[in-house]
Amino acid sequence: MENIFAFIDDNKILIRLKKQFYEKLAIFSAAHKFTDNFIVKIDEIDKQTVGIYLSLKDSRNKELLKSAPEEFCNEVLDQQIRLDIEKKYGPIRDIIVNQAFSPISITDLKNEIKKKL
Amino acid sequence: MIDSETATQEKSSKDPYLLLPFRFMRFPKSKILLVNEVGEFIFLNTTDFEKLISYKLNNGSELYYDLKAKSFISDSDSELPYRIDLLATKYRTKKAYLRNFTSLHMVVITLRCNHRCNYCHASSQDADAQKFDMNIETSRKVVEAIFMSPSPYIKIEFQGGEPLLNFNTVKSIVHYAEKVNRQKQKYLSFVLCTNLTLIDESILRFLKEHDVLISTSLDGTKDIHDANRILRKGGSSYDTFLEKLQITRRVLGKDKVSALMTVTKTNINQLRRVIDEYLNQDFRGVFLRSLNPYGYAKKVTGEQLNYPINDFIDAYIDAFEYIIHLNLEGRHFEEYFANILFTRILTPFSTGFMDLQSPAGAGILGTIYNFNGDVFPTDEARMLAAMGDNHFCLGNVFNNSYQEMFNGTTLRNIIKQSCVEIIPECHCCPYQPYCGADPVRAYSVQKDKHYVGHIPTSEFCKKHKAIISYFMKLLEQNNEDVMNVIWAWITKRDINELKLS
Numbered sequence: 001m002e003n004i005f006a007f008i009d010d011n012k013i014l015i016r017l018k019k020q021f022y023e024k025l026a027i028f029s030a031a032h033k034f035t036d037n038f039i040v041k042i043d044e045i046d047k048q049t050v051g052i053y054l055s056l057k058d059s060r061n062k063e064l065l066k067s068a069p070e071e072f073c074n075e076v077l078d079q080q081i082r083l084d085i086e087k088k089y090g091p092i093r094d095i096i097v098n099q100a101f102s103p104i105s106i107t108d109l110k111n112e113i114k115k116k117l
Numbered sequence: 118m119i120d121s122e123t124a125t126q127e128k129s130s131k132d133p134y135l136l137l138p139f140r141f142m143r144f145p146k147s148k149i150l151l152v153n154e155v156g157e158f159i160f161l162n163t164t165d166f167e168k169l170i171s172y173k174l175n176n177g178s179e180l181y182y183d184l185k186a187k188s189f190i191s192d193s194d195s196e197l198p199y200r201i202d203l204l205a206t207k208y209r210t211k212k213a214y215l216r217n218f219t220s221l222h223m224v225v226i227t228l229r230c231n232h233r234c235n236y237c238h239a240s241s242q243d244a245d246a247q248k249f250d251m252n253i254e255t256s257r258k259v260v261e262a263i264f265m266s267p268s269p270y271i272k273i274e275f276q277g278g279e280p281l282l283n284f285n286t287v288k289s290i291v292h293y294a295e296k297v298n299r300q301k302q303k304y305l306s307f308v309l310c311t312n313l314t315l316i317d318e319s320i321l322r323f324l325k326e327h328d329v330l331i332s333t334s335l336d337g338t339k340d341i342h343d344a345n346r347i348l349r350k351g352g353s354s355y356d357t358f359l360e361k362l363q364i365t366r367r368v369l370g371k372d373k374v375s376a377l378m379t380v381t382k383t384n385i386n387q388l389r390r391v392i393d394e395y396l397n398q399d400f401r402g403v404f405l406r407s408l409n410p411y412g413y414a415k416k417v418t419g420e421q422l423n424y425p426i427n428d429f430i431d432a433y434i435d436a437f438e439y440i441i442h443l444n445l446e447g448r449h450f451e452e453y454f455a456n457i458l459f460t461r462i463l464t465p466f467s468t469g470f471m472d473l474q475s476p477a478g479a480g481i482l483g484t485i486y487n488f489n490g491d492v493f494p495t496d497e498a499r500m501l502a503a504m505g506d507n508h509f510c511l512g513n514v515f516n517n518s519y520q521e522m523f524n525g526t527t528l529r530n531i532i533k534q535s536c537v538e539i540i541p542e543c544h545c546c547p548y549q550p551y552c553g554a555d556p557v558r559a560y561s562v563q564k565d566k567h568y569v570g571h572i573p574t575s576e577f578c579k580k581h582k583a584i585i586s587y588f589m590k591l592l593e594q595n596n597e598d599v600m601n602v603i604w605a606w607i608t609k610r611d612i613n614e615l616k617l618s
Contacts, residue, residue, distance in 0.1 A: 032573065034573070035571070089135070099202060099205035113201070
């Protein structure tokens with residue numbers, strides 16, 4: 001875990017993630033969740049690595065900084081899983097909503113599924 | 118902990134089953150909660166979750182059949198259309214409140230009030246300030262606008278101030294609405310929101326004749342109630358309230374009167390006493406409502422009334438557990454907000470609670486007509502106007518057509534931005550089918566001109582997420598006694614009918 005993050009100073013931490021494993025959307029979604037207690041900056045470290053800087057909004061909340069790296073890693077993993085699962089069933093959700101709000105028959109539904117999946 | 122490699126590995130052969138849409142979140146004790154598009158839920162341990170998303174579930178296992186029964190997976194391509202049709206039907210049922218458009222019409226009869234409650238978000242006026250009354254001419258235009266709604270159900274709710282200070286207009290609206298309805302043939306009902314202190318026998322005879330229900334306010338025991346509900350002429354609001362409550366129940370019947378309370382700093386640590394008071398006064402339930410940041414409540418200093426949202430959450434949970442305990446001792450008493458949420462979680466049915474809907478119920482489920490004919494999508498929007506910000510005004514019954522007000526850009530913009538399906542954070546939250554958005558609050562409290570707000574710092578989100586999480590924890594524990602209480606509330610049956618013999 002120590003290679004993944006580093007304390008920049010008392011109120012700031014840098015988390016490094018490999019682009020190979022985490023899409024931009026997953027990283028942004030995870031980062032957004034931390035904007036309650038942190039100022040978040042996302043930057044490229046090198047061609048393979050993205051860096052997420054978390055700066056405490058309130059320097060009195062140092063205990064948040066200690067747990068932030070592990071929580072962030074879990075959160076970005078969950079966001080990536082959501083994206084991966086969404087790729088598999090996302091079109092099915094569209095079909096459910098369309099089916100719910102339009103008078104198409106079961107026969108047409110089969111064609112709709114064929115088209116989207 | 119699930120590793121990313123397992124989660125993202127490509128399938129080299131045809132998947133043994135299909136995943137249907139769901140969202141998930143981690144729960145304590147290594148549990149993962151999954152909730153699908155229509156609110157069906159299941160708890161998995163991390164190992165089973167990993168197997169599920171890696172297509173390694175044993176297709177003969179009990180868990181496999183549970184997931185299939187709840188539409189988290191589909192066996193095969195050929196079964197998929199039927200699974201989708203079932204989910205679509207449930208989805209349509211969940212969103213049924215959209216079908217009919219505005220059914221709740223709140224009419225501000227007057228801003229005058231004989232009270233000056235510290236937390237009043239109506240920003241009431243002196244009892245003799247008659248320029249703040251709705252006149253008969255305005256009331257007729259309001260009724261005509263109300264009946265333009267396509268909804269077959271029309272509930273007219275008289276609000277104020279104190280509506281009894283302008284009772285002639287209340288009577289006029291009831292008569293005119295009933296007259297119009299002879300042609301329109303809708304299911305018409307009336308509710309009078311009143312502090313009860315001005316009620317008398319003649320008013321009650323009228324209310325009985327026209328089947329008008331009463332919604333009143335009781336904040337707790339005498340010391341709690343009188344602390345923030347101040348009679349302008351002095352004296353105890355509580356004493357007068359109790360006297361009038363008895364008369365009202367004698368004439369109308371006990372089940373025609375319900376009460377609401379507002380949680381303030383005065384009573385937040387005494388909610389068990391408040392609940393006891395409701396029981397002593399023979400009410401069947403309570404809605405534990407947190408303070409709204411509008412009107413007088415915003416002007417009065419934080420030290421006097423307001424509290425951190427975490428304090429409300431803790432107090433709510435404590436009060437809820439006390440209510441469950443009372444039910445298990447044989448006293449039927451509901452917490453109405455919990456009933457709404459459990460109905461959403463445990464049944465496929467839509468619940469018409471406009472403060473927590475997606476898209477927001479503002480305007481499309483309920484709307485409010487001010488004393489001067491101005492129309493707003495929510496009472497909070499009306500309060501913003503009273504404080505000088507007319508941003509959410511949909512129009513005026515004299516100057517604007519129904520289409521201009523209810524199909525215009527103001528309301529459409531509010532609704533467009535109030536779908537949790539597209540709000541950052543909400544979009545991936547598993548509580549999406551149970552929750553909703555508050556665009557007026559996002560604009561007013563979080564100063565977001567796009568009505569979305571910032572969910573990580575939203576107290577609205579924090580409160581609902583904490584309460585729903587607590588309820589999900591209860592459901593995961595699945596204690597039979599607690600579940601009997603919850604189902605007794607949902608089904609409106611006696612708990613003894615539900616107990617297994």
